[in-house]
Amino acid sequence: MGQGDVQARVPLTVLAGEYETIKDQVAAKLHARHEATRFGGTPLPDPDPPPEGKQDARRIAAQQLGAGVSHTTLEKILWLRRIAFDMDRRGSLRSAAWDALEAVGASESVSGPYDRINTLVLIDDLEQEAAEAPPGSIVSVVATRELKRLRRHGVASITPAMKRHARQALACARETDQDINDLVRGHAPALRQLQGALKRKRTGRQCAAHGETG
Numbered sequence: 001m002g003q004g005d006v007q008a009r010v011p012l013t014v015l016a017g018e019y020e021t022i023k024d025q026v027a028a029k030l031h032a033r034h035e036a037t038r039f040g041g042t043p044l045p046d047p048d049p050p051p052e053g054k055q056d057a058r059r060i061a062a063q064q065l066g067a068g069v070s071h072t073t074l075e076k077i078l079w080l081r082r083i084a085f086d087m088d089r090r091g092s093l094r095s096a097a098w099d100a101l102e103a104v105g106a107s108e109s110v111s112g113p114y115d116r117i118n119t120l121v122l123i124d125d126l127e128q129e130a131a132e133a134p135p136g137s138i139v140s141v142v143a144t145r146e147l148k149r150l151r152r153h154g155v156a157s158i159t160p161a162m163k164r165h166a167r168q169a170l171a172c173a174r175e176t177d178q179d180i181n182d183l184v185r186g187h188a189p190a191l192r193q194l195q196g197a198l199k200r201k202r203t204g205r206q207c208a209a210h211g212e213t214g
Contacts, residue, residue, distance in 0.1 A: 013105040015067050016077035023061035030055050076114045077104060083117060093117075093124050119158050122166060123150060129170065138180075142173035 062071035083089060084097035100113035129143035146166040150158055 010067065011105040012069065012073070012077055012108060012110065013081075013101055015065065015069055016074045016081070019061050019065050019069075019071070019074045020078055022064050023057050026060045026064070027057040030057055073110050076110050077101070080104070080114060080117055083121060089121075089124060093120055096120055115160075116155065119155050119163060122163050123147070123155070126150070126166065126170065133177075138173045138177050139170070142169050146170065 056071075058071040058075060062069065062074060065074075080097050080101050084094050084101060086094065097117050100117050103113045104110050126143045126147045129139050130147060133140035133143065146169055150162065150166060153162070
């Protein structure tokens with residue numbers, strides 16, 4: 001049995017772990033070379049230097065792994081693992097991510113489990129934004145609207161285009177709310193001065209009215 005046959009039997013989840021280790025090593029080498037040559041220096045001798053040209057640690061790591069699996073596939077598996085370990089996510093979502101990892105480990109298919117968890121993460125993000133954003137904020141309104149739109153279709157029927165639309169709408173809402181907050185903060189001193197002037201004016205009128213009736 002050849003080496004390729006042995007590698008074909010290795011679960012993708014195991015290969016993803018090996019890939020991550022190689023990627024970290026490659027990224028460290030690329031960073032060290034960049035720092036050494038940034039001001040015209042010479043990098044230290046390396047018996048296994050990274051290739052010349054476009055230096056993407058992900059691509060290089062996948063090539064060095066030599067399992068015939070793209071870095072895109074391996075990155076999806078690592079993303080699933082991050083969701084499974086993310087304690088800021090609800091327990092049901094982490095459990096679903098673990099189930100997806102087990103499904104990937106038992107077969108060679110990544111796209112189906114990944115797409116399902118990707119959809120569930122989007123729904124979780126929208127639910128958190130709808131619950132935590134200030135009432136009446138643009139984020140709250142948009143998150144609630146997108147949630148209703150996606151729920152009408154059901155998880156299995158949500159397309160990549162629908163997910164892109166929801167994410168873009170949420171990102172735009174966040175940016176708009178941030179712009180509004182920045183604008184309000186920028187005019188806060190002027191608003192405080194105006195409030196102070198109005199208060200003094202009201203106080204003056206009250207004093208004058210009191211004097212007239214006294």
